[in-house]
Amino acid sequence: MKSSMLRKVYSAEEFRKNGHELIDQLSDHLEAAINEPNKRVIKWKEPDDEYDFWKEYNPNNSFAAFNQEVIKRCVHLHNPKYMGHQISPSAPITALSSLLNALLNNGMGVYEMGMAPTAMERVVCKEICEVIGYGKTSDGFLTSGGTLANLTALLCARNKIVKTNVWEEGNTSKLAIMVSEEAHYCIDRAARIMGLGAKGIIKIPVDNNYAIRTDLLESYFDQANEKGLEVFAVIGSAPSTATGVYDALEEVANFAIKKKIWFHIDGAHGGAAIFSSKYKRLLKGIEKANSVAIDGHKMMM
Ligand SMILES: Cc1ncc(COP(=O)(O)O)c(C=O)c1O
Known part of the structure; x- marks a missing residue:
């Protein structure tokens, strides 16, 4: 892999920019899910159609566009009309903890890799x-x-x-x-x-x-x-x-x-x-x- 690409992958500035954008997108999604009663919980797609979509999908280097597409194509558990399966609408703070965890990526197979x-x-x-x-x-x-x-x-x-x-x-x-x-x-x-x-x-x-x-x-x-x-x-x-x-x-x-x-x-x-x-x-x-x-x-x- 070219070192310029690696520098971009690990760039703190890229992360900060993408992160702020993602939080804004998710907050907008939450707000809409909770406050707009006419929003739909699910826009159903047949499994093969959904597969075909993602197989061909190209985000054209836009993280924001990718996020928006994922949000659009997922079940909206925070919508008050959601009564579906057993999985609960997550408390938003837990999503932030997941982010923290994902970035630090401390494995817990051995103590020295995951103290906290x-x-x-x-x-x-x-x-x-x-x-x-x-x-x-x-x-x-x-x-x-x-x-x-x-x-x-x-x-x-x-x-x-x-x-x-x-x-x-x-x-x-x-x-x-x-x-x-x-x-x-x-x-x-x-x-x-x-x-x-x-x-x-x-x-x-x-x-x-x-x-x-x-x-x-x-x-x-x-x-x-x-x-x-x-x-x-x-x-x-x-x-x-x-x-x-x-x-x-x-x-x-x-x-x-x-x-x-x-x-x-x-x-x-x-x-x-x-x-x-x-x-x-x-x-x-x-x-x-x-x-x-x-x-x-x-x-x-
Ligand atoms: C009673 C019960 N036991 C076990 C499971 C499996 O849990 P998980 O989906 O977290 O593996 C479920 C999930 O629906 C459940 O309802």
Whole structure:
């Protein structure tokens, strides 16, 4: 690469100019999204049409034109008419933190590459643990989302509960988890990634309200045992994605304690209710869970 090009890429002045321009564009977008009720949330394009557009797109060296095109072609979550999927309109300040993070690009694979981020991760996780009601020795870490958090928690569960060393020896026995039939599909996927197979995912029916039927936990556990399956974890949804219904977490927790298995709560969607004095009752029993996953990009803005 020519050194003149590299100088331009790393130019502080270029960055300052582009940055100010971008902030202005985003602020205008925010203002319009919030204040102009007739603006549309989405201008739908078929996937292939959108692909064709970007394949041919040439910004002609204009960062501002590129930004404007991206804004135009994205879903406008800050529009008051947006009610769509689960992802919340981000608090604008968090976009600025993302910018800070992206420029500094401190990786956290090893401490010496990311001192402040590593320490901040500990502070955030400790604080969440305290709000949940966990003891002082509890801890956590940040993942890219709920899917990876759930997989990580189930790996911890297997490591802690299963008698053989699966990490070293692979699956030598028939392992299983118990989960509501309404649970998010990433739990099913995590179990399959772990080599449990379809037989290792014991789906518990739900009641009329779509919550896990806790009255069936005992009999499903016994049936699994009779089939030679070793159940090492039960998962509660807080809430399930499709219905927003929270499982009776305390009842699931008591079952797990009795059976000496791991209790994980998938709170990706609504675990953040723990911060709400009005809604934290929905999470009654959360402090009895061995692990909890909570998504920041959903109900934590
Ligand atoms: C209950 C539940 N669990 C897990 C996930 C997966 O989370 P993520 O998209 O952050 O990987 C979701 C996402 O919709 C969810 O609703």
